[in-house]
Each structure stands twice: as C-alpha cells, then as structure tokens.
Amino acid sequence: LAKTTQPISMDSYEGQEVNITCSHNNIATNDYITWYQQFPSQGPRFIIQGYKTKVTNEVASLFIPADRKSSTLSLPRVSLSDTAVYYCLVENGFNKFYFGSGTKLNVKP
Amino acid sequence: SAVISQKPSRDICQRGTSLTIQCQVDSQVTMMFWYRQQPGQSLTLIATANQGSEATYESGFVIDKFPISRPNLTFSTLTVSNMSPEDSSIYLCSVRASGTEAFFGQGTRLTVV
Numbered sequence: 001l002a003k004t005t006q007p008i009s010m011d012s013y014e015g016q017e018v019n020i021t022c023s024h025n026n027i028a029t030n031d032y033i034t035w036y037q038q039f040p041s042q043g044p045r046f047i048i049q050g051y052k053t054k055v056t057n058e059v060a061s062l063f064i065p066a067d068r069k070s071s072t073l074s075l076p077r078v079s080l081s082d083t084a085v086y087y088c089l090v091e092n093g094f095n096k097f098y099f100g101s102g103t104k105l106n107v108k109p
Numbered sequence: 110s111a112v113i114s115q116k117p118s119r120d121i122c123q124r125g126t127s128l129t130i131q132c133q134v135d136s137q138v139t140m141m142f143w144y145r146q147q148p149g150q151s152l153t154l155i156a157t158a159n160q161g162s163e164a165t166y167e168s169g170f171v172i173d174k175f176p177i178s179r180p181n182l183t184f185s186t187l188t189v190s191n192m193s194p195e196d197s198s199i200y201l202c203s204v205r206a207s208g209t210e211a212f213f214g215q216g217t218r219l220t221v222v
C-alpha cells in the first residue's frame with residue numbers, strides 16, 4: 001500500500017499555472033500514478049494517469065521523474081472553476097485503491 | 110466510461126434505523142467499491158463488493174454494520190445499519206474495469222438525527 005503525501009492546500013489566481021507535487025516514496029514497480037479531481041457535492045473524477053516521464057492531455061500534464069518517488073500535476077492557466085480538491089493515488093489499476101488527504105486548490109479572481 | 114446512478118441522493122434518518130443505498134451502473138464492470146467521505150475529509154474505502162460472494166471489508170468496517178450485496182455485474186447495495194449520528198456522511202459507489210480509471214457516483218448524503 002503506497003502512501004502519498006501532498007500539500008493540504010494551495011492558493012492561486014486565475015490565469016496562473018498551478019503545480020501540485022505528490023510524494024510516493026514506496027511506489028511499487030507495477031504502480032501507476034493517478035490524479036482525481038473532486039468538486040463539492042460530487043464524486044471524484046479522473047484527470048490523468050502516468051507511469052514515467054511526462055503525460056499530457058487536454059486538462060493537465062503529469063511529470064514523473066526517473067525514480068518515480070514523486071510526481072507533479074500541472075494545471076495550465078487555471079480558472080475559478082478549477083477550485084477543487086485534487087487527489088494523488090498510486091495503484092496498479094487492477095485492484096482496490098485508497099485516497100490520501102488530497103490538496104484543496106483555491107483559485108482566486 | 111461508466112455512468113453510475115446512486116440512490117437516494119440524500120436522506121435524513123432517525124438513529125437506530127437502517128438505510129439501503131443503491132448503485133446502478135450502465136455497463137458491466139468487474140470491480141465495485143463503496144467509500145465513505147465524512148465532512149471535509151478524504152474518501153475512506155469501506156469494502157469491495159464482490160459479485161456472487163461476500164464483500165471484502167476494510168479494517169474498521171464490519172458486515173453487520175455495513176452489509177453489502179452485489180447480485181450481478183451492474184448493481185450493488187450498501188446498507189448502513191442501526192445508524193447513529195456518527196454515521197452521518199457521504200457514501201459513494203465506485204466502479205472500474207480492470208486496468209482502467211475508476212468512476213464514481215454522485216454520492217448519498219446521509220444525516221442521522
């Protein structure tokens with residue numbers, strides 16, 4: 001069971017790039033790094049997943065160094081609607097999975 | 110992708126009673142899970158709902174308190190039994206197919222008075 005550590009909260013302003021770092025020192029060889037976003041009164045929603053190096057989709061980028069002991073979720077040019085809790089998970093995609101404490105991102109006008 | 114319908118969306122219940130929450134998925138999925146999310150907190154895994162067999166519970170959760178059924182690959186129920194105010198929480202159903210992302214229902218907001 002890989003444990004993740006993230007900042008509890010972050011503040012940003014509209015239009016800025018936001019980088020949220022997650023530490024996962026005990027990640028297993030077959031684990032992927034997955035990020036979920038949760039708005040109030042909704043279930044979490046998948047954002048992005050990666051194994052190593054860099055992954056980019058229409059929403060975010062995920063940077064993973066060679067040792068895979070950490071990862072950084074990058075949200076380009078955030079807007080007020082990006083205010084949410086972001087969870088970093090390490091899991092292999094085939095079993096149950098656990099959530100860490102998450103990072104509460106507050107985007108200000 | 111998978112679309113999850115969770116019912117009820119919210120309820121207010123008297124202590125000592127039980128509530129059954131339903132989770133219906135629009136496609137067959139291999140894995141279904143139940144989570145609890147207390148106000149302002151992260152999600153805590155309650156159990157894995159196994160099709161055709163008893164659910165697998167996480168530490169701190171027991172079948173007598175949270176009986177779970179999963180009669181087929183698209184449906185599961187979670188019952189919160191003999192409720193107390195400490196059970197007030199959001200309960201979420203999650204599903205995934207092997208090797209893919211997980212999908213979540215909107216949750217059931219339970220208040221016990």
